Amino acid sequence: MEKSYAMNSGAGPLSYAQNSSYQRGIMEAAKVMLNKEINMKLDIQKLSLTASEPLRIADLGCSSGPNAILAMQNIVDAIENKFQTNEKSHKSPELQVYFNDQVGNDFNSLFGLFPFEKKYYASGVPGSFHGRLFPSSSLHFVHSSCALCWLSNVPKGVEDKADPAWNHGRIHYTGAPKEVFEAYSDQFCKDIELFLQARAKEIAPGGVMALVVPAVPDVMSYPQITTGSEFELVGSCLMDMAKMGIVSEEKIDTFNLPIYYTSPKELQGIIERNGCFSIEKLDILDIPKQHITMPDLKQRALYMRAVLEALIEKHFGVEIIDQLFEIYATKLSKSPIFLNPDDQKMTALFVLLKPNENK
Amino acid sequence: MEKSYAMNSGAGPLSYAQNSSYQRGIMEAAKVMLNKEINMKLDIQKLSLTASEPLRIADLGCSSGPNAILAMQNIVDAIENKFQTNEKSHKSPELQVYFNDQVGNDFNSLFGLFPFEKKYYASGVPGSFHGRLFPSSSLHFVHSSCALCWLSNVPKGVEDKADPAWNHGRIHYTGAPKEVFEAYSDQFCKDIELFLQARAKEIAPGGVMALVVPAVPDVMSYPQITTGSEFELVGSCLMDMAKMGIVSEEKIDTFNLPIYYTSPKELQGIIERNGCFSIEKLDILDIPKQHITMPDLKQRALYMRAVLEALIEKHFGVEIIDQLFEIYATKLSKSPIFLNPDDQKMTALFVLLKPNENK
Numbered sequence: 001m002e003k004s005y006a007m008n009s010g011a012g013p014l015s016y017a018q019n020s021s022y023q024r025g026i027m028e029a030a031k032v033m034l035n036k037e038i039n040m041k042l043d044i045q046k047l048s049l050t051a052s053e054p055l056r057i058a059d060l061g062c063s064s065g066p067n068a069i070l071a072m073q074n075i076v077d078a079i080e081n082k083f084q085t086n087e088k089s090h091k092s093p094e095l096q097v098y099f100n101d102q103v104g105n106d107f108n109s110l111f112g113l114f115p116f117e118k119k120y121y122a123s124g125v126p127g128s129f130h131g132r133l134f135p136s137s138s139l140h141f142v143h144s145s146c147a148l149c150w151l152s153n154v155p156k157g158v159e160d161k162a163d164p165a166w167n168h169g170r171i172h173y174t175g176a177p178k179e180v181f182e183a184y185s186d187q188f189c190k191d192i193e194l195f196l197q198a199r200a201k202e203i204a205p206g207g208v209m210a211l212v213v214p215a216v217p218d219v220m221s222y223p224q225i226t227t228g229s230e231f232e233l234v235g236s237c238l239m240d241m242a243k244m245g246i247v248s249e250e251k252i253d254t255f256n257l258p259i260y261y262t263s264p265k266e267l268q269g270i271i272e273r274n275g276c277f278s279i280e281k282l283d284i285l286d287i288p289k290q291h292i293t294m295p296d297l298k299q300r301a302l303y304m305r306a307v308l309e310a311l312i313e314k315h316f317g318v319e320i321i322d323q324l325f326e327i328y329a330t331k332l333s334k335s336p337i338f339l340n341p342d343d344q345k346m347t348a349l350f351v352l353l354k355p356n357e358n359k
Numbered sequence: 360m361e362k363s364y365a366m367n368s369g370a371g372p373l374s375y376a377q378n379s380s381y382q383r384g385i386m387e388a389a390k391v392m393l394n395k396e397i398n399m400k401l402d403i404q405k406l407s408l409t410a411s412e413p414l415r416i417a418d419l420g421c422s423s424g425p426n427a428i429l430a431m432q433n434i435v436d437a438i439e440n441k442f443q444t445n446e447k448s449h450k451s452p453e454l455q456v457y458f459n460d461q462v463g464n465d466f467n468s469l470f471g472l473f474p475f476e477k478k479y480y481a482s483g484v485p486g487s488f489h490g491r492l493f494p495s496s497s498l499h500f501v502h503s504s505c506a507l508c509w510l511s512n513v514p515k516g517v518e519d520k521a522d523p524a525w526n527h528g529r530i531h532y533t534g535a536p537k538e539v540f541e542a543y544s545d546q547f548c549k550d551i552e553l554f555l556q557a558r559a560k561e562i563a564p565g566g567v568m569a570l571v572v573p574a575v576p577d578v579m580s581y582p583q584i585t586t587g588s589e590f591e592l593v594g595s596c597l598m599d600m601a602k603m604g605i606v607s608e609e610k611i612d613t614f615n616l617p618i619y620y621t622s623p624k625e626l627q628g629i630i631e632r633n634g635c636f637s638i639e640k641l642d643i644l645d646i647p648k649q650h651i652t653m654p655d656l657k658q659r660a661l662y663m664r665a666v667l668e669a670l671i672e673k674h675f676g677v678e679i680i681d682q683l684f685e686i687y688a689t690k691l692s693k694s695p696i697f698l699n700p701d702d703q704k705m706t707a708l709f710v711l712l713k714p715n716e717n718k
Contacts, residue, residue, distance in 0.1 A: 050409075054494035094494040098482060103473070107466045111485035114462070121494055123457060123482040126470035135413035135453040135480055 005150060005258065007063045008306040009106030017065035017109060019306035021294065023146045024067050026348045029287040030145065030212045031074055037210060037352045038078040038141070041280055044090055046206030047140055054094040054121070055079065055140045058202075060129040061147020062099040064106040069113050072097055075143055076119050095120035100133055101147075102126070104310070128152060130194045137204040145212040146348070151258040152191045155183035159254050169249070171235035172257045188260040192270045200276035203355050209277065211351040217284065218265045229337055230304060231257055237327040238316075246323070247316055255315045257308070264349055277353035285348045300338065301329040364509060364617065366422045367665045368465030376424035376468060378665035380653065382505045383426050385707045388646040389504065389571045390433055396569060396711045397437040397500070400639055403449055405565030406499055413453040413480070414438065414499045417561075419488040420506020421458040423465040428472050431456055434502055435478050454479035459492055460506075461485070463669070487511060489553045496563040504571040505707070510617040511550045514542035518613050528608070530594035531616045547619040551629045559635035562714050568636065570710040571644065577624045588696055589663060590616055596686040597675075605682070606675055614674045616667070623708055636712035644707045659697065660688040 007016030049055060057075060062068035076095055083092040099110060103126040114122055127133050129144070130152045157165035158180055165183040167173070173181040199209060235252070242249045262270075268282055294300040305325050313321055332338045366375030408414060416434060421427035435454055442451040458469060462485040473481055486492050488503070489511045516524035517539055524542040526532070532540040558568060594611070601608045621629075627641055653659040664684045672680055691697045 052494070052496040054497065096494050096497070103470050107470060107483060111462050111466060111483075114485065121484075121492065122486075123484040124466060124470075125480075125482040126473065127481075133480065135411070135455050137411040138413065138455070 006102050006104035006106065006310055007065075008309050009064060010109055014302065014305060014309070015065070015109075016063055016306040017113075019299070019302045020063070020065045020067055021299070022303055023063075024070075026212060026214070026285065026287060027067055027071050027145055029285050029348070030210075030350055033281075033283070033285070033350050034074065034143075034210055035078045035081075037281060038075070038208070039082050039086065041352060041354065042079065042082060042141065042208050043206040044083070047204060048206070049093050049140075052094075054096040056096045056098070056138055057120070057141045057143070058098040058100055058125070058134065058139050060100045060133075060142065060144040061150065062101050062105075062110070063147075064101070064110040066113055067145075068099055068110060069115070071143065071145060072099070072120070075141065079141065080119065097122050098125045098134070098139075099123070100125040100127065100129060102128060129198070130191050132198045132201065134202040136201050139199075139202050140204055140207045142199060142203060142207070142209040143211075144209075146214055148192065148195065148211060149214040149259050149261055151184070151187050151260055152194070153187065154256045154258050155187035157183050158256050161253075166253075167256055168253055169235075169239055170232065171238060171252065171255055172231035172259070174229055174232040184260045185266070188262060188266075189270050192262075192267070193274055196271065196274045196276050200355055205355065205357075207355060208280075209351075209353040209355075211349075211353070212285065213267060213349045213351060214261055215267070215284075215347055215349045216261050216263050217347060218263050229335075230332075231259065233331055233335060233337065234304065234308065234324075234328055237324055237331060240327060241320065241324065247320060251316060255312075257311070261346070262349075267349060267351065271351075271353065276356060278356055279351065280354055281350065281352040283350045285350050287347065295341075297329060297333050297338065301325055301332060304328065365461050365463035365465065365669055366424075367668050368423060369468055373661065373664060373668070374424070374468075375422055375665040376472075378658070378661045379422070379424045379426055380658070381662055382422075383429075385571060385573070385644065385646060386426055386430050386504055388644045388707070389569075389709055392640075392642070392644070392709050393433065393502075393569055394437045394440075396640060397434070397567070398441050398445065400711060400713065401438065401441060401500065401567050402565040403442070406563065407565070408452050408499075411453075413455040415455045415457070415497055416479070416500045416502070417457040417459060417484070417493065417498050419459045419492075419501065419503040420509065421460050421464075421469070422506075423460070423469040425472055426504075427458055427469060428474070430502065430504060431458070431479070434500065438500065439478065456481050457484045457493065457498075458482070459484040459486065459488060461487060488557070489550050491557045491560065493561040495560050498558075498561050499563055499566045501558060501562060501566070501568040502570075503568075505573055507551065507554065507570060508573040508618050508620055510543070510546050510619055511553070512546065513615045513617050514546035516542050517615050520612075525612075526615055527612055528594075528598060529591065530597060530611065530614055531590035531618070533588055533591040543619045544625070547621055547625075548629050551621075551626070552633055555630065555633045555635050559714055564714065564716070566714060567639075568710075568712040568714075570708075570712070572626060572708045572710060573620055574626065574643075574706055574708045575620050575622055576643065576706060577622050588694075589691075590618065592690055592694060592696065593663065593667065593683075593687055596683055596690060599686060600679065600683065606679060610675060614671075616670070620705070621708075626708060626710065630710075630712065635715060637715055638710065639713055640709065640711040642709045644709050646706065654700075656688060656692050656697065660684055660691060663687065 097120045107124045157163035158167040165179040167180045456479040466483045516522035517526040524538040526539045532543045
């Protein structure tokens, strides 16, 4: 059974809702491209909605903050705009929106953020997007932003002492032996394969899928990969705590982050081998630096905490969290990650896919 | 803007999930009737689902306990059974299920109860069923159990000192002047009217709506209405606390329960005047006593607490709750409501409706 990961719940100072400006930055960067692609590629003729049929939209891995609502508002506006300007022969359909994330996601908070007046019928769909979530051919537009980097599980082997991919003394593949990186890469390929197979069944002919996938540039292949370095830093803080006798090394060796950053070439290869979708676009997003750099140290540490806290707490217990992120903030303040933000190589891919006819 | 009411959240000892055996009893009593009616009245020819179209089911006012999951399992089994036995010419469609309740409902807990292997695609829909929740003609089977007794708002006038319907010294219409009862009855009529109008737009031709509505028999008209008497008892406990100086009388006079128990004749009248639906069945449910009587005093008090706590806490503050329900349990132990359960006149109506063609 697949594990369930979720961002920090609620709307408090430690919540993902309050600490997702990075993801918001990526979303903003994708906005223009998304609008353009909806206008160009959503094939309304081919969707051939029946008289009363709504246009159905899904946001996969939406999490629980305001980003999900804002992203959907943008999509809905773009779709409405397309009907009103380009497709005057077609009546604007009603819109039905599905917000999906893991069962552990804070849907209560998300639902509380829905605007009272909205242009769509909204619902929440709990479950893993690595499997089926919707009836066959029922979706017309699928969106997913900053979610596909989450693996369905920690890769096999990295927590097994006897395996060449055993990830000793680390919690992520950065700075690890090649076998660790390859285990992560394999897991990502399998997960995306499952994701594409499920979506191929769910998306109706004429439908479109827009993905924003955190990634590293092609030029960075093993061993230069440094984008995981914030995670590496968290891992080194845990190792510090092991030396202080607060956590055991064995505990660290059985904890690995189920997160992977693909590259343009790798993702393109997976999609092409899968064959269910044709790639209409696969571009590196041009993310304005001011959108994603966080000059405030505290804010930067909180961002990492909102993403990782639930995972760490589940494995190590709640009692280490405060101290861990204090150590983390101190280390971060002296790290090139924080001091030289321009060296940050992390980016995101914008991918537009259409289901193949004979998939 | 409509108010949002919700049962106690979570799965703890005070939760609705743990204290909804009464509603479960009513659900069990409705089960046989529901199965029979699905078999007889769901018009599969007329639904004329397209090749890949799922059959869409909504449960309105589902709350957050296991009852919602059990009720849906029963409905899904009955629908599958109909396709497999009576409609061999039709392939069983995929099933898409929408669980609806107010925004304040604990959807997180509900989603956590979904079985891993289930025969339907599930989603949660937050919002009031007194308004639109779904796209036009998108639902094929609608179910609602023990939810339509909740009004959209406290009736106008009952909290206004200058109004003849001012409900002084009480929190419900039991034992109140006729004007109070009439204000409640008027509000119920308006609410059901809105409910029917919204559903008439949402239910596809051939679709069916099954309602289980808590009610009193026709023979009980004002002033013999006693079914609210547990609420009257809660009100009298609050008045006791006013005498003890713990709450103010003014505070009690601005608090009224948005709950109303209709009668068969009244509900029939509303549906007929509305005209959107034809009544295929309107029967008093035969509820076996053992299904709904609660011989355990503590359990009985917890049931009332799970239903009312959120409302009371919001108005009076959390600090009075424990004491209020202690006083309530003591009073209940000496009350005929508890001592003579056979006198309980409360029942539930089973209503089966089909949308009219020229609605």
